[in-house]
Amino acid sequence: MMMSRSLFSDHSDAPPSPPAEAAASELSGPHWVARFPTSQRLEDLIEPFRTNVGRFIAALQAAGASVRISATYRPPERAYLMHYAKKLADGRLRAAEVPPMAGVPIEWVHATEAASRQAAAAMVRAYGIVYAPALRSRHTEGRAIDMTIDHAIGKTVETGDGSAVRVASLRVLHRVGASYGVIKLLSDPPHWSDDGH
């Protein structure tokens, strides 16, 4: 236990040992949510999706639509934290059973299982998690974008093959995206990816 070890060293006469860089771990809790942030930059996507989605957005903006990007690349470390926080909060796993991840020095085990679960639940709330997040997704692969597109309906937009299409409906907007290799996932309003997943 971290706590008892640090109490012990406070009371011993031995000189303090230098901090162990990789070994020092920090208890789980909502302060983890600010770490490993999700990117909102196109530059963090992989090719060819990065170029394709950039062209799609440029065409939308040229037509007078507005585009607000909320998420592109999600670091796998963030997916790990979200995934296991949700599992622990739901009681589907005990804190001691969470596998470690290299580069994420989090201590999931608190003094009691209830405390571990409470800390995980606080993380779930801070992340705004609704559905259990996958460890791997198109976002962790740099192949997805979440964006809100406004004022596109009724505008004439250039498609990926250079023709012009009047966006009469969302269905048409989705076809325009597909012409750039940016595929809509219908069940997730802001989400587009290179294969619709």
Ligand SMILES: [Zn+2]
């Ligand atoms: Zn998404």
